[in-house]
Amino acid sequence: MKTKASETGDRRDVSRKKAEKFRQYAVDYLDAKKSVPTGFDLAPTFEKRKELIKAKFGASEEDWLNWKWQLSNRFSDVSALEQIFSLSAKQKEDFSRIQAEFRWAFTPYFASLMDHEDESCPVRKQMLPDIREMAMTGVADFSGEEYSSPVENLVRWYPDRVAVHVTNVCAGFCRHCLRRRKIGEVDKATPKDNIGEILDYLRANPEIRDVLLTGGDPFTFSTEKLDELLSALDEIEHIEIKRIGSRAPIVLPQRVDEELCEMLSKHHPLFVNVQVNHPKELTADSARALDLLSRAGIPLHNQSVLMRGINDSPVIIKALGHELLKVRVRPYYLYHCQGTIGIEHFRTPVETGIEILEELRGYTTGLGIPSYIITPPGFGKTPLGPEYQISSGDGYVLLRNWEGIVYRYENPRPVD
């Protein structure tokens, strides 16, 4: 088919108009994004706070880089906290009160990412207790894990995969934790005989091809102990893939070293899912940890929790997706915040997540868009999102594109 020069000109004209419209969408976003600094942007501030915290603890650089030092020096009581954060007398009293009900702790490293004055800091809000927790609305086991545990600490919601809670230890106890009922008062790994029962269950159920190790945080285990557990799973022939859910690369990036990665790379296919909720959590340190894991051949995905006042805006979630892709982590899930006890103040209406996805699809790559997930009690994960099919009729479906342009799409009938 030949095209006349004038037609080519028309097409170019139409294309240029459209391109200008697309450019404008991007410009609007880039403007809005200026209000969402990443951890990389804030590096000099973080560095200053790190030095301040080290001085208060009398810690050396070597201590700081040692994950065991980070873990055993977690901020976990008011007296340590008030040396660094500006707290009112009321806050100090509140924090002690909350501690009696819901334990809190976080690494000195993560404290260096928090604004010590500004309470609206998205990193601080995830870790510092809030008196609204004491409203005690919600339920301890919202997702009904305890009614889905054929064996203690193994949760089965699905035909082919299970989640196993291997410890209650975490580098930081997120305020929004859905398993805060399991945190308890002291750090405790799942007992050996319980792990034995779990392995027996896995051996006896050959349809289970996918085991997700979670917690707590499995990366709080020693390298040897994690190696042992992964080896036991490797020996079960029907387990095709293993996954680890860990926030350590973000809250305790010092944990991820060559030795850990070398061990992990012996257990492929192994996937790691991390949790980043705001671009401010991505720093040179977490990027280094994620890079090491990637180089060990581990595909990385991110699971975020949608939280009011932390990341409940399209600009933040979009910027987060972009920052994650830059460190080779794919956004996987964006969870609607569950009705777990004491976290009501973080919850958004269900619609918020759908509206956010509406502003992502098309405006950025599908690689940077998570699935939005609701977890109703006892029923596993349910994806929700904007609808792109408006209706259907005989031989067609009526669709809209990401900008809202409606079109009729012929529905092919099978031909012989």
Ligand SMILES: *Cc1c(COP(=O)(O)O)cnc(C)c1O
């Ligand atoms: C989230 C979860 C899984 C894994 O779900 P995917 O959709 O495969 O990532 C498996 N079991 C339980 C109990 C879970 O909570």
